[in-house]
Amino acid sequence: MDVQGGLRPGDVLEHRYRLLQVLGQGGMGRVFVAEDLRLAGKRWAIKETVPPIGDASGFLREAELLARLQHPMLPQIVDYYGPSERNRCAYVVMELISGVTLDAELQHRGGRLPAATIVRIGSQLCEALVYLHGQKPEPIVFRDIKPSNIMLDEKGRVRLIDFGIARRFKPEQPGDTLPLGSVGFAAPEQLRGERTDPRSDLYSLGAVLYFLLSGGQYAALRSGPLAVHCTHAPEPLLRLVERLLEQAPEHRPQHAAEVLDALRALELKPRLESMGGAAAAEMSVRSEPRLMLVGGLYRGAGATFAAVCLAKALAQAGVDHAVAEHPVIEPELYALLDGERRAPQGYAFANERSAADMTAPATVWIEGYTEWVASRPGAEADDWTAEQTERWLGTIRRSVVIVDIGDRWRHPAVATMCDAAAGLLVVADPSPSKLSRSQVQALLRELDGLARRGVPVTWVANRDAPSPRRGDWLRMLPAMPAISLPAFAPQRMLEAQWLGDVVPAADEAGKAAAAAFAAFVQRAFPRGITASGPRRKSIWPPMRRSGSR
Incomplete structure (x- = not known):
């Protein structure tokens, strides 16, 4: 050059x-x-x-x-x-990222990485591809996934480090301008100068997985079945790599989300198989997503705001999670997050992910550690049933699932979730007229009953500000709020929302909100996702969850 x-x-x-x-x-x-x-x-x-x-x-x-x-x-x-x-x-x-490239790490390990480590690396690469391929108005195709462009940082996380030839995928464009890419990892169509699309990145992902599994060999030079060169790899992983390395793009997996599902299933399986009897059953229960419901005592209390604040705290802690807007509430999350610009093409809205026999992965909206599951604007579904809710939750495969239920605590599709939840966050603001309503007082008694039955209930004081009547307001609640969210300037809230950010993070109020939820996450998950909180009856049907997204 x-x-x-x-x-x-x-x-x-x-x-x-x-x-x-x-x-x-x-x-x-x-x-x-x-x-x-x-x-x-x-x-x-x-x-x-x-x-x-x-x-x-x-x-x-x-x-x-x-x-x-x-x-x-x-x-x-x-x-x-x-x-x-x-x-x-x-x-x-x-x-500037500190760490070691994947090819250097493989060389340092003598050409041998554990299969579980390779699966974890593949899962993280898939998360990045789900994000890139979901960009609007067209997907971003990375086009140069190879071990020297993949770094393991000081925390062991995968980082893609070189965007030199990334490009937008334009369906009307017959071919790429130049046949760029790295021999040994670029898809066949890329090396021929033909049009590349997200499936080209999936071929490169397969080539990287093969490189790691085989101790540094190139997939394009292989002869015979993969099992000959990758003797320590589990059979399901080899089958997945074979599919990724298909010469014709239409024969490969069509979406990164599909590959991510398969790799996550492989991440869990070895841990279960290495345990016996009761220990495996315990691990299986603890591997279920933790359901956190966030609701307001009344409409406008700030449930959606609190749900997004919790999501930001979980992301900061490195916990994968979803924020799901229950279909029975009035949709607003998609608009608040500027979904027209940020959501991926073909995005499956929350109220479109309840089919009992979903045969194809839903197109999901993942940003970093967060999956957004928003309802279609204008599609409030008051007739949604508890059975539909089960199927819907079964399509969300994250460690923590935050469900925004608005003020619909008594809706049958919501009420059945409360006893199964790992925790409830109840949001109230200092509005005496709303707090004194008879239906609100009845709901307070019901929530107190849930707490007495062992369901963790956390009270959130929204728009909390110094006031001579603050003590009177707090005494109207069954328990002292564990999370206090300050009042934001209305103009700053509007500015942030127009930018697609529900929380103005740079403000002092935003920093205070982040600190409050960070402390809650630390208390709620003191030893990580799998070890905290009481075990509860799951409402995810295991057989239904295993093949859906």
């Missing part, structure tokens, strides 16, 4: 970033470690590349696109600069 006119260690990019050393170099450019001259002690990774002649505007469009991505397995891009008259190179400033 011609990098004449590029920068060298010691140079300063745009009067801000001093290049310290070359971190890596390949066919698509160089990566530098740079120090930030404005933020003392801060270091970044800076990718230097030469865009195709006449395509500077295309580079800027793609860089702007990638800078908007937010996912824990993708590096955060913070700045970018196009070519200039004096320098043909373009630069992308991104998060």
